[in-house]
Structure formats: structure tokens, C-alpha cells
Amino acid sequence: xxxxxxxxxxxxxxxxxxxxxxxxxxxxxxxxxxxxxxxxxxxxxxxxxxxxxxxxxxxxxxxxxxxxxxxxxxxxxxxxxxxxxxxxxxxxxxxxxxxxxxxxxxxxxxxxxxxxxxxxxxxxxxxxxxxxxxxxxxxxxxxxxxxxxxxxxxxxxxxxxxxxxxxxxxxxxxxxxxxxxxxxxxxxxxxxxxxxxxxxxxxxxxxxxxxxxxxxxxxxxxxxxxxxxxxxxxxxxxxxxxxxxxxxxxxxxxxxxxxxxxxxxxxxxxxxxxxxxxxxxxxxxxxxxxxxxxxxxxxxxxxxxxxxxxxxx
Amino acid sequence: xxxxxxxxxxxxxxxxxxxxxxxxxxxxxxxxxxxxxxxxxxxxxxxxxxxxxxxxxxxxxxxxxxxxxxxxxxxxxxxxxxxxxxxxxxxxxxxxxxxxxxxxxxxxxxxxxxxxxxxxxxxxxxxxxxxxxxxxxxxxxxxxxxxxxxxxxxxxxxxxxxxxxxxxxxxxxxxxxxxxxxxxxxxxxxxxxxxxxxxxxxxxxxxxxxxxxxxxxxxxxxxxxxxxxxxxxxxxxxxxxxxxxxxxxxxxxxxxxxxxxxxx
Numbered sequence: 001x002x003x004x005x006x007x008x009x010x011x012x013x014x015x016x017x018x019x020x021x022x023x024x025x026x027x028x029x030x031x032x033x034x035x036x037x038x039x040x041x042x043x044x045x046x047x048x049x050x051x052x053x054x055x056x057x058x059x060x061x062x063x064x065x066x067x068x069x070x071x072x073x074x075x076x077x078x079x080x081x082x083x084x085x086x087x088x089x090x091x092x093x094x095x096x097x098x099x100x101x102x103x104x105x106x107x108x109x110x111x112x113x114x115x116x117x118x119x120x121x122x123x124x125x126x127x128x129x130x131x132x133x134x135x136x137x138x139x140x141x142x143x144x145x146x147x148x149x150x151x152x153x154x155x156x157x158x159x160x161x162x163x164x165x166x167x168x169x170x171x172x173x174x175x176x177x178x179x180x181x182x183x184x185x186x187x188x189x190x191x192x193x194x195x196x197x198x199x200x201x202x203x204x205x206x207x208x209x210x211x212x213x214x215x216x217x218x219x220x221x222x223x224x225x226x227x228x229x230x231x232x233x234x235x236x237x238x239x240x241x242x243x244x245x246x247x248x249x250x251x252x253x254x255x256x257x258x259x260x261x262x263x264x265x266x267x268x269x270x271x272x273x274x275x276x277x278x279x280x281x282x283x284x285x286x287x288x289x290x291x292x293x294x295x296x297x298x299x300x301x302x303x304x305x306x307x308x309x310x311x312x313x
Numbered sequence: 314x315x316x317x318x319x320x321x322x323x324x325x326x327x328x329x330x331x332x333x334x335x336x337x338x339x340x341x342x343x344x345x346x347x348x349x350x351x352x353x354x355x356x357x358x359x360x361x362x363x364x365x366x367x368x369x370x371x372x373x374x375x376x377x378x379x380x381x382x383x384x385x386x387x388x389x390x391x392x393x394x395x396x397x398x399x400x401x402x403x404x405x406x407x408x409x410x411x412x413x414x415x416x417x418x419x420x421x422x423x424x425x426x427x428x429x430x431x432x433x434x435x436x437x438x439x440x441x442x443x444x445x446x447x448x449x450x451x452x453x454x455x456x457x458x459x460x461x462x463x464x465x466x467x468x469x470x471x472x473x474x475x476x477x478x479x480x481x482x483x484x485x486x487x488x489x490x491x492x493x494x495x496x497x498x499x500x501x502x503x504x505x506x507x508x509x510x511x512x513x514x515x516x517x518x519x520x521x522x523x524x525x526x527x528x529x530x531x532x533x534x535x536x537x538x539x540x541x542x543x544x545x546x547x548x549x550x551x552x553x554x555x556x557x558x559x560x561x562x563x564x565x566x567x568x569x570x571x572x573x574x575x576x577x
Contacts, residue, residue: 073361077373077397087399090372092467093563104469104563106419108373108397111363115416118399142472145522145558149373149398149417150468222531257401258558266528312563 075110083302084174086110087118089151091304094166094311100139101128101155103169103306107148120148122235122262122295125173128155131165131307141175145258164311170303175262177235177293180204188242188286191279192217195286203227203292209236214288216240218279221253221270227292233262235293240270242283250274250283262295364395364415369571371465373397374420378577381460386453388427388435390460390572391445394418421562422446423517424464430456441466441517441562460572466517466562473557474526479506479549487557489513489521490538504549510538522559 080088088108095102103126109115126138136159144150153169180203186195195214203209206229213224227234237260240253251274272280362368369376379391396418425437427448433455435448450457475485475492483494489512496507510521521538530553534541542553 077363077370080373092372092565093469095469095563102469102471104467106372106467107399109399109414109416111397112414114414115396115398115400116414118416120399140472142470144468144470144560147398147400147417147419147468149396149400149419150470150560152470152472154472220533259401263528267531269532310565 073111076108080108081302081304083107083171083300084121084176086113087120089304091169091306091309094306094309096164096311096313097157099157101157101160101166103128103153103155103166103304103309105151105153105304107151115149118148119177119179120151120259121174121176122259122293123175124171124297124300126153126155126169126171128153128169129167130160130163131167132163134160134163136160137172143259148259166306166309166311168303168306171300174298174300175232175295176298177262177295180207180292180294181290183287183289185243185285185287186214188216188280188283190281190283193286199288201290203290203294206230207234207292207294209234209290209292211238211288214240214286216253216280216286219272221272223268223270223288224266225268226265228264230264230294232295232297233264234295235260235262235291236266236268237291238268238270239289241287241289242280243285243287244282245284247285250280260293262293363397367575367577369462369569371420371462371569372467373416374418376422376462376571378572380577381457381572383450383457386450386455388448388450388457388460389445390425390427390448392422392571393444394421396420419468421466421468422462422464423466423564424462424566426461426463426568427457428459428461430458432458457572458574459570462567462569462571464564464566467565468560469563470560471557474554475557476552476554477508478552479504485555487521489515489557489561492523492555495539499549502545502547504544505533506542506544506553508539508542508553508555512538517562517564521557523555524558526554526556 076082076088077090080090082088086109088110089105090108091103091105093104095104107120109118120143122143123141126141127135128138129135136155138153138155140154142152142154182201184199184201186199193216195211199211199214201209201211208228210226210228211223212226213222215222221240223238223240225236225238227236237255242250242252244250251272253270254273255268255270363370364375365377367378369378374394374396377393377395379393380389382389395415398417398419400416421441422439425439425446425448427435427437429435429451433451435450437446437448439446471488473487475487477483477485477492477494479494479497481494481497485492491511493509493511494506495509496505498505508523510523512521523538523540524532525542527550529544531543531545532540533543544550
């Protein structure tokens with residue numbers, strides 16, 4: 001030892017103040033009691049009093065909480081993947097066939113949009129990948145003719161050679177339609193009516209709609225059509241409206257609404273839509289209203305997981 | 314140590330002990346209190362209904378519970394269906410006015426399960442055009458605890474194509490039935506072909522809608538899934554290529570609670 005009196009060095013003048021009997025431990029215990037009371041109050045104040053989970057109470061602890069961002073309502077239902085502007089799809093089943101493997105989808109319009117106004121694509125190209133890595137391009141996209149909310153993508157089955165597990169499918173090209181509408185008016189000579197000459201309508205600077213034959217009968221009508229200048233084809237619909245000499249509408253020949261496959265020619269059956277016995281009497285003009293969807297391809301990259309999709313036959 | 318020091322030591326010790334005790338009483342984790350905690354709350358899932366509160370979404374189809382009525386030991390559960398699917402329907406404006414514009418629903422309920430408050434289970438089925446399901450309860454006194462949808466159908470278009478020779482009796486099979494050329498009537502300047510379709514007999518199978526792919530065939534009528542075609546001219550082709558543009562209603566199973574005691 002160095003001989004230094006450490007006890008003396010750390011002595012405080014107050015140490016010389018005589019202690020009251022028993023006050024040494026009682027002060028400690030008193031402090032302990034007050035401290036516990038204060039600590040308990042602080043802890044309960046921090047951690048209790050409501051239903052929120054407690055957080056750290058040690059004064060040395062750093063606690064920061066970032067408020068939850070306000071989530072926007074989802075644009076599509078759970079499991080749907082956006083496939084284009086304003087619509088999404090969800091794969092529901094893989095159906096195995098001898099010649100084709102069909103992947104079934106259902107579609108949804110974006111929240112708040114009117115599903116009637118969604119321009120659903122008319123086709124495209126997809127890839128199907130099996131669990132073992134085989135990849136095959138689609139042979140056909142089948143859109144529900146009376147409801148685009150259901151569509152399927154079909155793939156040749158042969159390359160998969162009996163494989164039944166599929167990891168995913170992806171759209172690589174989407175066929176959209178740019179829609180052009182308009183009308184032409186031709187004189188009406190009473191039914192049965194056959195347009196006297198071919199009707200040629202420039203749809204845009206590239207595409208021309210040609211109607212070589214327009215027939216309007218008492219209840220049925222038809223319009224043969226061709227389009228030129230659209231390499232991937234068009235979807236064409238017409239409505240023939242009869243107008244009287246004042247330009248007032250008498251009635252229309254319309255077609256049942258359905259999805260149309262792209263083509264470069266066809267014959268459209270149209271039906272006199274007015275209730276019997278209203279006829280075409282008094283009609284002097286046919287207004288031929290056309291809707292031409294010019295098919296365009298858009299490269300896309302949208303993937304759908306098939307690993308948990310049921311497989312059927 | 315002075316009494317002040319002892320008091321301070323006691324105070325500190327008391328705070329530490331009671332702090333931990335307090336946090337334990339309050340449900341906190343005293344161990345965690347010694348660490349730095351940074352909490353970033355995850356975005357809350359959106360719970361905004363698509364159509365109305367109480368809806369049950371099945372994919373893009375919404376089942377809207379309407380009424381549960383129990384009478385003479387039978388429980389009637391009424392519902393509506395609507396959906397977010399793109400649609401060609403022209404009558405959407407005439408449907409009930411809901412917050413979201415209504416589109417097609419691709420799901421149709423088929424199998425149901427009702428659980429009574431005593432735990433008994435009753436099954437029921439519905440067809441493609443139903444909007445109400447009825448359950449025969451085990452007793453007149455039985456009360457409904459829960460109703461679940463356990464099976465439903467989803468529309469799937471296959472677009473099957475079959476080629477038929479233009480001769481009476483020619484047939485071809487598609488997934489959901491048989492296509493037969495019933496009558497061929499050759500006239501001087503036209504040929505009329507009557508084509509019948511017989512489904513396989515299932516409740517959900519009669520959705521075939523045939524059409525000729527060659528649009529120079531004129532469609533002059535439809536009946537029961539079949540159709541009548543007219544070829545104008547003397548050069549009628551030897552075959553006709555038909556496509557089924559309808560749906561197959563594919564079954565799916567699951568367990569989706571559609572009623573759990575809430576007031577409708």
C-alpha cells in the first residue's frame with residue numbers, strides 16, 4: 001500500500017455531521033420507496049392507460065415511431081395484376097387438354113372506372129413456363145364474346161410433354177384497338193333496301209372501311225365489309241338508323257353487343273331494334289354509323305404466378 | 314456515503330425497479346426498454362368497399378348479402394351479385410345505383426354451408442340464376458350462427474372450334490355437348506342448314522353459343538344452343554367451321570364466410 005489515506009481523501013465535511021439514529025438505511029429505503037413510486041407512475045404513464053402497446057420507458061432508450069402512411073384504397077381486388085390502362089386480370093385455373101393448355105383469367109376494371117367503358121384488348125402473345133423451365137408461346141387468346149371479363153390464353157400442350165406443374169405465365173404483346181367512329185348518310189328507298197353502290201369510308205389516314213353490300217329488310221339487315229390498311233385487322237360494328245324527311249330517327253338496325261375478333265372482312269347481321277309493329281315507313285335516309293377498332297400491338301411485360309393456381313382438366 | 318447520496322441511490326434504484334415492474338404491469342417488455350426501438354408502421358390495408366359495406370369479394374365478383382329470414386325451420390339467405398368485370402352489357406344504367414359502376418360478375422355461387430349456434434352443419438345448393446339459398450334447419454328452434462359459400466362456378470371461354478361436313482347426321486363433340494347437323498335443305502339458289510346442340514345434361518353446361526367462323530354463312534336463327542345457317546348461292550361449301558363462343562362454368566371450392574351473425 002502507498003500509505004495514502006483514501007478514506008480521508010474522499011471524506012466529505014458532511015460526513016462529520018452526526019447522524020440520527022437509524023437514519024442511514026432509512027434514507028436509502030425512503031429514497032427507494034419514492035423512486036419506486038415515481039418510477040411506477042412514469043412507467044404506467046408511458047405504458048398504460050390505453051389499449052396501445054407499451055413502449056420502452058428507460059430514459060436512455062431512443063424510441064421513434066413513423067406514422068403509418070395513409071394507404072390509398074387498392075385499385076384492383078386482391079390478386080389482380082394490372083394488364084393495361086384501367087384493367088387488371090387474375091389467373092384462376094390451368095386446364096390441361098390433349099392438344100391445348102388453357103390458362104383461365106378473370107378481369108376487373110379499375111376502382112371507380114365504369115366497367116362498360118373499359119377497352120379490353122382483343123388478343124396478344126403470352127408465354128407459359130412450366131416448373132421445369134419449359135417455355136412456350138401462346139397459340140390463341142380467347143376473349144369472352146359476350147363478356148370480356150372472362151378470357152383464356154391457350155398454349156400448345158405438346159412441348160410440355162405431360163408436365164402438369166406451371167410456374168407462371170406472362171403477357172409479352174397486347175393487341176389493343178384504337179377506335180374510330182363516324183357516320184355516312186345515304187338515300188333510303190324503302191325496304192327491302194339494297195345500297196345502290198359500294199360505300200367507301202376513310203377511317204383514318206391509313207385505314208379505309210369498304211361496305212360493298214348493305215341490305216335492310218323488314219326485320220333483318222346485313223352489311224358486308226372490308227378494311228384495308230390495317231395489317232393486324234380491325235373490329236367493325238355498324239348501326240343503320242332510318243331518318244325521316246325532317247331528320248328525326250324512326251328506328252335502327254343494330255347488332256347484339258359482343259366482342260369481335262380482328263379480321264379484314266366480314267358480314268354483320270343487324271336487326272330492326274324497334275318494337276313491332278313500328279316499321280320503316282317514312283324513312284328517307286339511312287345513317288350508317290360505324291365503329292372501327294384498328295388493332296395495334298403493344299409490347300408489354302406482365303407476369304402472373306401460377307404456382308398456386310389449381311390445375312384441372 | 315451521505316444520506317443525500319443514499320437517498321439518490323435509493324431513488325435511482327427505486328425508479329429502475331418500479332419502472333420495470335410498471336412496464337410489466339402495463340404489458341411492456343422491460344428487456345426491450347434497454348434497446349433503441351424504431352417503429353415504422355406498415356401501410357394499413359385498404360378496407361374501402363368496392364360496392365357497399367358488408368360485401369363479400371370473390372375475385373372481382375361481389376356478393377352482397379341482403380336478408381336472412383328463418384321461418385318454420387327453413388333459413389332463407391338472399392343475396393345480389395355484381396362485379397368489376399369489363400362488360401358489354403347495355404343495361405348497366407338500369408341496375409341498382411351503387412357507389413361503384415357495376416360490371417360483369419364471373420362467379421356464380423353453387424355450394425353453401427350453414428352452421429347453427431349449436432354447431433350443426435346444413436348444406437345447400439343454388440343454380441346459375443338464383444339469388445337466394447334455402448337451408449332446412451335441424452329443428453324449428455335452430456338459430457343461424459354462420460353461412461359460408463363453399464363452392465362456386467367461374468365462367469371460362471374455351472372458344473372451341475369444330476368443322477362439320479354439310480350432311481345430315483354429321484356430328485362433332487365439344488367439351489360440354491354434341492353438335493349435330495340435323496337438316497340440310499338445298500334450294501335452287503341457297504342452302505339452309507339446321508344445326509342442333511345437345512349439352513351433356515348438367516345444370517351448368519348449357520352455355521354453348523355456336524357461330525360460323527366463315528361470315529359468308531348467314532345466321533338466320535338460334536334455338537336452344539343450335540342455329541340455322543343460310544348459304545346464298547349455288548356453291549355452298551362442303552364443310553362449315555363453327556366456334557363455341559359461350560362459356561363453361563368451371564367449379565371451384567373454398568370456404569368464404571358470407572354471414573356471421575351481423576344484422577343485414
